[in-house]
Amino acid sequence: MRDKLLIVGGVAAGLAAAMQARRLAPELDITVLEKTGDVSYGACGLPYVISGLIPSLDRLIVHAPDYFREQYKIDLRLHSEALEVLPAKSIVRVLEHEEVREEGYTRLVIASGAAAICPPLPGHELEGIHVMRHLNDGRRTLEHLERVRPSTAVVVGA
DSSP states (O other): OOOEEEEEOOSHHHHHHHHHHHHHOTTOEEEEEESSSOOSBOGGGHHHHHHTSSSOGGGGBOSOHHHHHHHHOOEEEETEEEEEEETTTTEEEEEETTEEEEEEOSEEEEOOOOOOOOOOOTTTTSTTOOOOSSHHHHHHHHHHHHHHOOSOOOOOOO
């Protein structure tokens, strides 16, 4: 197999690793798997969009996926979720377009980030409780705010 870098995670750390790898090894095959449809955005700005200080989620996006594909020749695959790493075989099982397949690699970077948690407090599953981590979380929260128009809110965590 030709030298291939596989990166799990297409936000800040994963794409920074991919671009640095491209600068160091111009001929390297680089594939980035991102389970959401969004890459290259400033997640730290989500609260500012929700509060109205930043006018839209689009303002958090630094580069569109095609930028990485065209400028850096990175095989960027959206809606591609890594399900299992099989290091003995140098394979990652991937769910892509409702189909599970295997992706081989010679080098692997896992940059999947952290998981947002919601404490198991009574009522945590009710409508109107939102966890912020991805742009999709921001979209759901903004849609909820527009639809319900709540007059108060509580922020837990920082």
